[in-house]
Amino acid sequence: MSARQLDPGTTEPEAGPLKLVATLTIAGLLSGVAIVGAWQTTRPTILAYQAQVLKAAVFKVVPGAQGLQRLAWQGQTLAAEADPGGEGDDTPVVYGAYDASGALIGYAIPAEGAGFQDKIGLIYGYDPDASKIVGLRVLDSRETPGLGDKIIKDQEFVHGWDDLSTTPSIELVAHGKKAAPNQVEAISGATISSKAVMRIVSGSYADWAERLPKRADAPRQEITPAASPAKEVAP
């Protein structure tokens, strides 16, 4: 674009202010109608996909899960949160993972934080009765391809979180140095991204897991066949 093109031509006959305002208003109105139309049409598909992605992630990090529901703190009690409050809503939530009978078998906790390059978003499964982390998946990351993105691709690292004791606390050790049930091995060559994942999980764990109720005290899932469990994802 050259500046000349942006400069409104002054030699042209002036259009009246009314016409200018009218043009912009009509353009705005039509544009609004078009966008809202597209939004309405695509919304169900987008939400269904997001719900599916979330469901897949929850079922992966809490093995054996059959159903899930959003849980949030309401005062001192953890309760099911029916519907997200819109895109601006950032009430922290966890997902309860349930077996077929509607009893809670674990929590899937989304967490995010700074990585080597950019934000890392992940979700991890937590079993409150055993005080164990039972699974972890990185959902969102822009870590260096071939290096930092091993936190997604390196199966050894990913499965290092499958049965991880949280007592007294989780620890990262160098590759091949795991000696205790509360230790995860870092990926060799991608120590920084491994560290970032550990930091994010530790931080979120301190915020969440310690006060999450045991299985028996957790809210049950209402089994209504029609209800699709997850409405919206904020991974």
Place this chain on the structure above:
Amino acid sequence: MSSENLRLQVTAAPFTHSPRTTAAVMRDVSLALLPVLFAAVWYFGIVAILVVGTATLGAVLTDAVLGRQGWAGLKDGSAILTGVLLGLTLPPGIPLWMALLGGVAGIGLGKVVWGGLGHNIFNPALVGRAFLQAAFPITLTTWVAPGSGSLVSLPASTLAVPLLHVDAVSAATPLGLAKFQGTLTAVGPLLTGNVAGSLGETSAIILLAGGAYLMWRRAFDWRIPASIILTTAVLQAVASAIWPGLAPPQMMVFSGGLLLGAIYMATDPVSSPTTPRGAWIFGAGIATLVVLIRNWGGLPEGVMYAILLMNAASPLIERATQPRVFGRDKRRLL
């Protein structure tokens, strides 16, 4: 780059005339590098020669084929020097085809496209190294422990088939140990060079001796290494006094590529400022970046990046520190 600029006949920096020819300087630098190469062979075996040789081959061939002067352009020795320096920054176990590629990339992207010797903004050897580091991040940070093989044995990865990956055993460098495991290395091994690292960054004593020789021969601007080493030591002394977890200053100076970079890379007269004040600023800038990256960055080593960044800034430094021309009004930088 509009064509309306008047094409003046301008020679490239450095403008100061010196009785010493480029080729003579190159000879001195090569001479000073010989002990470094011997040390590399001593610690890592004959593979050091192979890596340095292949990198040099890549550099020389590229300069001869793509360079404007063809084979005649090799006479000043600068392409050979670039190749040798590049080779010395590589890890001992690097596959040879990568070393060759590094030489090609260094000369191609770092020198030929800029118009050849005297016109490049970045140090070609470091361009090659940075390209390799970005292309093969794992291989370029896979180190071999010194003395782990016999003089003539080769690491398994050396003869890897081009384009294919071979796993290699990795030892940690002193800087990596300090950063990721919190283990400090004593000054003794750093001085003698009995540590894992790039081929040329082993022995601090030998590197310093080479620097002293170059200074005596006036083959380089001593201000730049002096500024880098002093600033690094001072900044790290202050930083490690404030945050006791950081490595001590002596380790900062003697480990990794700091000395190799300060003495042989940063002093490249084409890609560094030519004014004395500019040289001090240039060095201090490199040191500041090194201290920042090593202490608070994601990478254990940052000398290469620090030098490349200051290479990029050196036209600005030069401009800001140029003595005012008589009769012209004070010209601000911006």
Place this chain on the structure above:
Amino acid sequence: MSQSDRTAEELLKGLWKENPTFVQVLGMCPALAVTNSAVNAIVMGLATLFVLVASSGLVSMLRHFIPKQVRISTYIVIIATFVSVADLVLQATLPVVHKELGAFIPLIVVNCLILGRQEAFAAKNTVKLAIADAIGMGLGFTFALTLLGVVREILGSGSLFGMALFGPNYEPWVVMILPPGGFIMLGLILLVFSWVKQRRQARQARQADPAPKVGVA
């Protein structure tokens, strides 16, 4: 020149002679940002093509009704609308690619190529020509992006359209899918372009003037 010839010419010029990326050097942000894989590059190219064709058609249709003073704002509103629509449709149909492209779909709005075509062509020509021009430019852009995406993916990931090409032991040139690789690769492609062009000019000059000439460096 007949009408259909003119249309064909407007269509073809964007593909090669006035290729938006290689010749006009417009819309570099998406050309570099999303070309780390061939699929991303094609989707981005096609999304841009859609927005470009739709906006050019509409702008050309309305060219007598939009007052000069507010034309840029109107164009931007029109473009932003189509981009919003494209964004939503992509999110619904190709969610995985949409996630990878991230913010670069909304950024089509400020792709200088699109606003440039409205101002330079659509606002002054008939609907038919405007659409032909837009299709040509859009395809040229898609072609350039795809070429870049294919090269970068093959070198950087050892795959093409997600399928591994060289087996599991390939050592990928990670740099190619990182930002520096994008800059350098496009730079090298442009270099090849201008080298070919120079050689052709030199040959033409030689043919015109048979006297021996000094070769071009």
Place this chain on the structure above:
Amino acid sequence: MTANLLGIFIGSLLVNNFVLSYFLGLCPFFGVSGKLQTAFRLGMASTFVMVVTSLCASLLNTYVLPYAPYLRLISFILVIASTVQFVEMAIKKLSPALFKALGIFLPLITTNCAILGLALFQTSRGYNLIQGLVFATGAGLGFTLALVLMAGIREESELADQPAVVRGTAMTLIAAGLLSLAFMGFAGLFGGEA
């Protein structure tokens, strides 16, 4: 999570420099980086517009967009266009000298994708008002830094006797690639741990 401000600032200034790592603002980067002085001025003007845009985007994100998320793109672009218009008028009134110096570059800022990119990234990362302002300042100064470094390189290499094939955009792209390579050294700097 509350990302620390130093991390955000360094992140947008160096680690994820808008030009060299996100490829945003390339049009002015290639168009205006030929002369040091104009590069610096355009950079500073863009920084100012970025800060104002960030402020407006924060307000929109808090008060308007929760109710109408589909208007995000169109409201951002309108905010940017009017901010640029407003900045242009303000500078013209307050400092005619500066206005003259910036000249044609001001309207160009509207189509600088770095500005829209800033608003979009700020939204998708969920930055609050303060974080957004720090992000915008870092990104703007980072844009200026890239522009100024590039201008220095280009002014110097104009004087060099380059091969004719290389001159022009190809050269600038390769230079940007090498600069971007050098900026990789900042990866992870102050990344959330400072």
